[in-house]
Amino acid sequence: MSVSLTLAPAPATTFRLLGLFSFDRDEGAPLRPMWPKPSALLALLLVADGPVTLERIAAELWGDRRPESAVANIRGYIGLLRRRFGGGAVRTLPGSYELALPGALLDSDAFLDLLDRAENAGSPGEREELLGRALALWHGPALSGLTHGPVLESWVERMNGHRRRATLQLAELSLGVGRHARAQDLLRQHLVGHPTDESAYQLLMRALHEAGDSSAALAVYQRANRRLVDHGLLPGPRLRGTQQAILNHRPLPPG
Numbered sequence: 001m002s003v004s005l006t007l008a009p010a011p012a013t014t015f016r017l018l019g020l021f022s023f024d025r026d027e028g029a030p031l032r033p034m035w036p037k038p039s040a041l042l043a044l045l046l047v048a049d050g051p052v053t054l055e056r057i058a059a060e061l062w063g064d065r066r067p068e069s070a071v072a073n074i075r076g077y078i079g080l081l082r083r084r085f086g087g088g089a090v091r092t093l094p095g096s097y098e099l100a101l102p103g104a105l106l107d108s109d110a111f112l113d114l115l116d117r118a119e120n121a122g123s124p125g126e127r128e129e130l131l132g133r134a135l136a137l138w139h140g141p142a143l144s145g146l147t148h149g150p151v152l153e154s155w156v157e158r159m160n161g162h163r164r165r166a167t168l169q170l171a172e173l174s175l176g177v178g179r180h181a182r183a184q185d186l187l188r189q190h191l192v193g194h195p196t197d198e199s200a201y202q203l204l205m206r207a208l209h210e211a212g213d214s215s216a217a218l219a220v221y222q223r224a225n226r227r228l229v230d231h232g233l234l235p236g237p238r239l240r241g242t243q244q245a246i247l248n249h250r251p252l253p254p255g
Helices: 036-047 054-062 070-085 107-119 124-136 150-176 180-193 198-210 214-230 237-247
Strands: 013-016 022-025 090-093 096-099
Touching: 013 107, 036 054, 036 070, 036 096, 036 150, 054 070, 054 096, 054 150, 070 090, 107 124, 107 150, 124 150, 150 180, 150 198, 180 198, 198 214, 198 237, 214 237
Parallel strands: none
Antiparallel strands: 013 022, 090 096
């Protein structure tokens, strides 16, 4: 769904996809949560770029266990969305549905907009500030609380990739201006959910080493080695090179 981030005359509905899936209005009574299937359908319509066919909706909601009542159930969920967000909130098209909420605000859209602005920032300081604001929009794994079919799973993986790149970029920028503690916090939080990310381990080792704690940096390598082995992997040449550079008091290899 393509939505605008400009102000709408009517109270805007804010959808939070970068964490526990939720929504509320800027004014008036808060919107109550819905059951899992209607919520998953709403999320699907929100992330879709245009109409979504009945077939795709059924595959997303039930996979290979599609009930005989799937089409009737979907129509019931569409009715629920219209009652919740207004009669014109979902358009019926031949064999498909499309969300029509011009006043909707998506945290994922705001996140991607901030990443675009960071990419075109005029200075490292501005880029660092924009990346920090983008990452602050996350409050847990994307679309938490929902069962993901193939479309939502693909969307989550894509957003996780953007989040990872932004995290590593912000950590590098922080290191460039001597903010070692901030870089360490970012990387440790990232590694909780990505225990085999060698680039993050390498940056964390650098952050600790440059802060004067080489022993902690070497301990990170040992932890990385254990985590990688647990997943059937071995440390790559850059991670091993960082360890050897610290042990031999040589300049660290580039990230």
